[in-house]
Amino acid sequence: MRIRNKIPKCNKEKNALLLGDGWILIKEPKNIIQSIIFSIPLMIFLGFISIYIINLFSPITLADFGVQQHNFSMTINVVDIFIIIIFIYIHEIIHLIFVPNFLNSDNTFLGLTWFGGYAYTEEIITKERYIFIAAMPFLLISVGSILILGPIGYLTPILKFICIINAVASSVDFLNIILISIQVPNKSKIVMNGELSYYKTT
Structure with a gap:
């Protein structure tokens, strides 16, 4: 595993090699802005x-988010902002740790950038593993933690x-899951090349 501070870009030579070796390009949004726009319905749904699930254990109120109903003021706690930033990286680290052999891989990266972070691998993985990796931050933080902490009142x-912000942020992950599920046959392998993804049936 390595640390990067730049968004990975497509390697044109690798692209030609992959296509020549029978890998098929997956149709995806061209950039992160398009991905976010296409993910808006999923943001609402996952949120x-x-x-x-939260309301099953503890009803959500405006006061939970520091909003005072009578004067419409909002309290922002610096410590809370720091905690939220930490959880942005935890989301990416969860992706990372489910990449096979991530600690010893020279093709797996944790990105530290101005907008937060990202996890990225150029290792060849199965379709099933890709979906598993993409879904885990939502399942662990926005579902699992509620089911664990809710019953004990924490x-x-x-x-x-x-939990809500993580669910909304997981929308791009689930957009990728949908695209992979539709386009990639079962038992296929997937590989990344910058912003491009490819699959090959085994």
């Missing part, structure tokens, strides 16, 4: 899933907020 306002 509501997290809110619904869903604090900041944890509720983090």
